[in-house]
Amino acid sequence: MSRSIGRYVVELLIANGIDTVFGIPGVHNLELYRGLAASNMRHVLVRHEQGAGFAADGFARLSGRPAAAFTISGPGLTNILTAAAQAYSDSVPLLVVATTPVRASLGKQWGVLHELHDQAALAAGVFGVARTAATAEDVRDHLRTCLASLRTGRPRPAYLEIPLDVLSETTDLPALRFADPAPLPQAQPPQVEAAARMLAQAARPVIVAGGGAREAAAELRRLAEALECPVVMTAAGKGLLPENHASNLGTSLHHEAVQSLVSDADVVMAVGTELGETDFYYALKLPLRGRLIRIDVDPNKLADQYGAELALWADARSALEAIHRALPRTASSRSGWSGKNGGAPGMRRQIEGGFDAKARSQWSALNAIRAALPEDGVVFTDMTQIAYFGNYAFPVDAPRRWFHPSGYGTLGFALPAALGAKISSPLRAVMAPAGDFGRQFTLGELMTAVESELALPVVVWNNSALGQIRDDMIAAKIPPTGVIARNPDFVALALACGAAATRARNAEELTLAIRKALDHRGPTLIEAVATDF
Ligand SMILES: Cc1ncc(C[n+]2csc(CCOP(=O)(O)OP(=O)(O)O)c2C)c(N)n1
Ligand SMILES: [Mg+2]
Numbered sequence: 172m173s174r175s176i177g178r179y180v181v182e183l184l185i186a187n188g189i190d191t192v193f194g195i196p197g198v199h200n201l202e203l204y205r206g207l208a209a210s211n212m213r214h215v216l217v218r219h220e221q222g223a224g225f226a227a228d229g230f231a232r233l234s235g236r237p238a239a240a241f242t243i244s245g246p247g248l249t250n251i252l253t254a255a256a257q258a259y260s261d262s263v264p265l266l267v268v269a270t271t272p273v274r275a276s277l278g279k280q281w282g283v284l285h286e287l288h289d290q291a292a293l294a295a296g297v298f299g300v301a302r303t304a305a306t307a308e309d310v311r312d313h314l315r316t317c318l319a320s321l322r323t324g325r326p327r328p329a330y331l332e333i334p335l336d337v338l339s340e341t342t343d344l345p346a347l348r349f350a351d352p353a354p355l356p357q358a359q360p361p362q363v364e365a366a367a368r369m370l371a372q373a374a375r376p377v378i379v380a381g382g383g384a385r386e387a388a389a390e391l392r393r394l395a396e397a398l399e400c401p402v403v404m405t406a407a408g409k410g411l412l413p414e415n416h417a418s419n420l421g422t423s424l425h426h427e428a429v430q431s432l433v434s435d436a437d438v439v440m441a442v443g444t445e446l447g448e449t450d451f452y453y454a455l456k457l458p459l460r461g462r463l464i465r466i467d468v469d470p471n472k473l474a475d476q477y478g479a480e481l482a483l484w485a486d487a488r489s490a491l492e493a494i495h496r497a498l499p500r501t502a503s504s505r506s507g508w509s510g511k512n513g514g515a516p517g518m519r520r521q522i523e524g525g526f527d528a529k530a531r532s533q534w535s536a537l538n539a540i541r542a543a544l545p546e547d548g549v550v551f552t553d554m555t556q557i558a559y560f561g562n563y564a565f566p567v568d569a570p571r572r573w574f575h576p577s578g579y580g581t582l583g584f585a586l587p588a589a590l591g592a593k594i595s596s597p598l599r600a601v602m603a604p605a606g607d608f609g610r611q612f613t614l615g616e617l618m619t620a621v622e623s624e625l626a627l628p629v630v631v632w633n634n635s636a637l638g639q640i641r642d643d644m645i646a647a648k649i650p651p652t653g654v655i656a657r658n659p660d661f662v663a664l665a666l667a668c669g670a671a672a673t674r675a676r677n678a679e680e681l682t683l684a685i686r687k688a689l690d691h692r693g694p695t696l697i698e699a700v701a702t703d704f
Contacts, residue, residue, distance in 0.1 A: 176307050177202025177338045180268060181210050182346035183314050184239055189266065191215065191230060191594060193223035194241030199270045199285055202338040203241050215594060215623060218615035220247050222587040224254020225613065227265050229551055229588030232574050234595035237264040237321045244271045244335070245285030248294060253581055255297050258328040260578025261407060262382060264321035265328040267298070273336040274305065291332060299327025305334070307342035319352040325383070325469040355468055358485035358493055365481055366440070366464050366490075367497035373438035375461070375508050376400040379424070381450070382407025383443020383467060383487055385570040390491035391442070392416070397498055400508065401515050403429055405450040406577045408443065410567040420515045422562045424451035426522050434458045442466040443487045446477060449577050466490045522563075530564075532704040533557045536632065537565045539678035540604065543628075543685035547572065548600040551589035554582045555606030556639050557632045557701075583612025586629055590616060590694075593625045600689050604630040607658050608637045614664070620694040621669045627695070628688035629670075630681075631661050634701035665696035672696040676703045 174182075180203060184192070191213045196204045207214050217223045223240040230238040242251050248269045258265040271290050272283045280286065287293060294301040300320045302313035310333060317329035358366075370376050376398055384391055388411045395402045395418040403420040404411050412419040423429045430451065433439060439461050444450060446457050456476055465472060465479035466487055473482035483490050513520065526534065536557060540550065550565065552558035552575045567573050574592075576584040589603035610631050620627050641654035665672035671691050675681035681699055688695035 173341045173343050175202050175205060175338065176310055176333065176340050176342055177204075178206035178209060179307060179342050179344060179346060180310060180314070180333070181206030181212055183311065184266075185210055185212055186346045186348045187314075187318050189237060189239050192239040192241050193217050193226040193230075193591065195220060195223065195243070195247065196241075197243035197247065199243040199245075199247070199272070199335055200241055200338070203268065203270075213594075215619065217587065217619050219613065220250035221254050221583065222613055222616040222619065224251040224258065224265065224267065225584055225587035226591030226594070226616070226619075228254060228258045228263050229574070229591035230595040231264050232261075232588065233549060233571060233592035233599070233601070236595065237266055237318075238591065238595070239266040239268060242267060242269045243285060244269060244290060244332075245287050247285075248287070248290060248332075252293070252297050253579075255328045255330070257576050257579040257581050257584060259297065259299060261576065262326050263328065264326035266317055266321060267328065267330045269294075269330065269332045270338060271303070271332050271334045274334045275336075277334070294330045294332065297328075298330040301330040301332075303332050303334075305337060307340070307344050311344055315349045318349060323352040324355065325467075355486035355489070356484050358466070358483040358490040360493075362481060362483050363490070363493040363497050366483060366494050367499070369438050369462060369464060369481065370398055370440065370494065371499050373436075375436045376438040376440065377433050377436040378402045379405070379433065379439060379441045379444055379446065380408045380411050381405040381442070381444025384408055384411055384491070385443070387443075387486075387488035387491050388412070388570055390488050390495065394491050394495045397495060401432065401518075403433065405444050406562045406573075406575045408570065409562065409573050410570040413568040414566040415516075418515055420518060423519070423522060424457070426563075428518060428521060430457070432518070434460050437461040438464065440464040440466070441479075442491065443468075445472060445578075447578065449580060530560055532701065533560045534564050535678045536681060536699055536704045537561050539681040540602070540630070540685060541566055543682040543689070544600050544602065548602070549592060550574065551585045551592060551601065551603045552576075553585035553603075553605035553609040554580055554639075555604070555609055555632055556634070557604060557606070559639070582609035586610070586620070587613050587616040589627060589629075590620045590623065590625055593627055594623065602628040602630065602685060602688075604632055606638065607631055607633040607635060607661075608656055610661070611659075617665060617668050617670055617694055617696070624692050625694060626689055626691055628685045629665075629694050629696045630685070631696065631698045632701060633658065633661070633698055661696055661698045665694075670694045670696055672698075674698045674700070676700070678704065
């Protein structure tokens with residue numbers, strides 16, 4: 172059956188399990204929309220391409236299923252790059268299909284519409300895989316590569332660009348389902364045994380677990396219980412152990428007491444984590460004195476700046492399970508390690524005892540959010556002080572419940588990511604807190620949530636400032652400059668968008684407002700003034 176390549180792209184995506192696309196049409200991608208119109212693919216019209224990228228990211232973070240974003244050439248691509256970079260740094264599968272001006276003009280600077288000096292090079296600097304298709308066969312082969320890259324090993328965002336003139340050519344190629352990509356790498360028995368020996372003989376082992384261990388919560392728990400050792404998580408790994416588990420140090424690597432525990436450990440096992448700066452703030456490298464075991468699907472992480480003594484190129488689940496099975500049956504000779512400083516619960520009490528008044532007011536708001544959500548409720552956060560604190564203080568008992576734009580750290584993530592997540596999983600309670608400044612980055616997507624009738628509580632944590640930056644300036648003895656922004660009347664603005672809106676003046680009001688918002692057909696903006704808490 173002969174049809175345009177634009178239609179063929181949509182058929183291929185559907186044949187390969189992508190059922191939702193976020194995007195904005197333009198004269199440079201009309202043929203993709205001919206394909207969409209003829210298909211049962213869900214298209215969500217966003218208000219800015221960055222919103223399309225974040226929404227597809229949130230869709231995948233919560234559901235584990237990739238979604239696509241369609242953009243035009245030039246500004247469509249430049250607008251979505253921030254979201255692609257966020258997805259890259261947080262290992263989220265995201266497929267972007269963009270167009271380019273006609274082939275004859277590429278690289279020649281004729282001044283055609285949406286021209287970029289070198290669009291392919293720009294994308295190549297941000298995505299994990301970036302390809303340009305010149306024929307229908309290219310579309311098929313590049314999409315096969317892009318989709319495999321989302322599903323194999325460490326997921327990264329993938330990019331396919333199709334020049335305008337190619338998009339409207341026709342093809343008879345069938346829209347086939349591609350073969351499933353290869354399974355994840357498995358640890359080899361000698362390394363598994365070496366890891367089990369190192370851990371069993373350690374006097375002070377510690378496990379650091381990241382987002383790469385998200386599918387291995389049960390295996391991690393069994394191993395931590397057998398070793399009776401503390402486990403500390405990164406923000407991406409938050410929830411890997413239930414909040415009150417005896418080994419759970421929570422997402423606390425940025426606390427000095429936990430950093431010194433980890434640097435005093437004689438064996439550190441890091442599983443599914445980069446051990447990057449944003450996992451522990453503020454050092455480029457975690458100071459480790461013990462022997463290091465790394466488990467990662469990304470081979471680059473096994474030989475990075477840490478120089479692991481033992482490197483297992485493996486998926487977290489199979490590796491943790493195999494190490495647990497290989498542990499010697501005899502009890503370890505460790506004495507008092509899990510009980511040092513009262514064990515993990517004692518250490519957490521110590522951390523929490525040091526919280527100041529500002530932290531306590533944020534804690535009260537976080538607990539109000541927690542109380543409003545069902546057990547499996549989901550929070551998508553932004554770059555705001557309440558979220559930095561919540562990375563540690565918001566209690567969750569399972570992974571994929573609390574999401575933060577950790578690695579790239581961009582403002583504007585929470586609302587569009589939450590709306591994408593809600594679309595992926597309509598039965599889950601999803602909500603999105605952000606700061607008063609960050610909220611304004613992607614506030615246009617409130618209209619997308621209104622249009623899609625998404626029950627979405629959108630909390631503005633309003634401290635009338637770029638709070639973190641103001642505090643950083645004060646700490647650095649810089650007179651606060653450019654850190655107070657005039658805010659809109661958030662409630663009136665949301666009402667004007669057709670959303671519901673209210674103010675919450677204390678923790679009880681916040682809980683009630685979120686509960687009500689979860690039952691409302693459409694988003695509800697809830698303004699919480701920080702000084703009221
Ligand atoms: C795209 C982008 N630009 C700038 C920053 C730097 N930045 C980090 S936090 C912040 C202030 C955000 O203010 P607000 O959203 O009100 O949160 P608060 O710190 O007050 O809680 C800024 C400007 C960033 N992270 N991302
Ligand atoms: Mg603020």
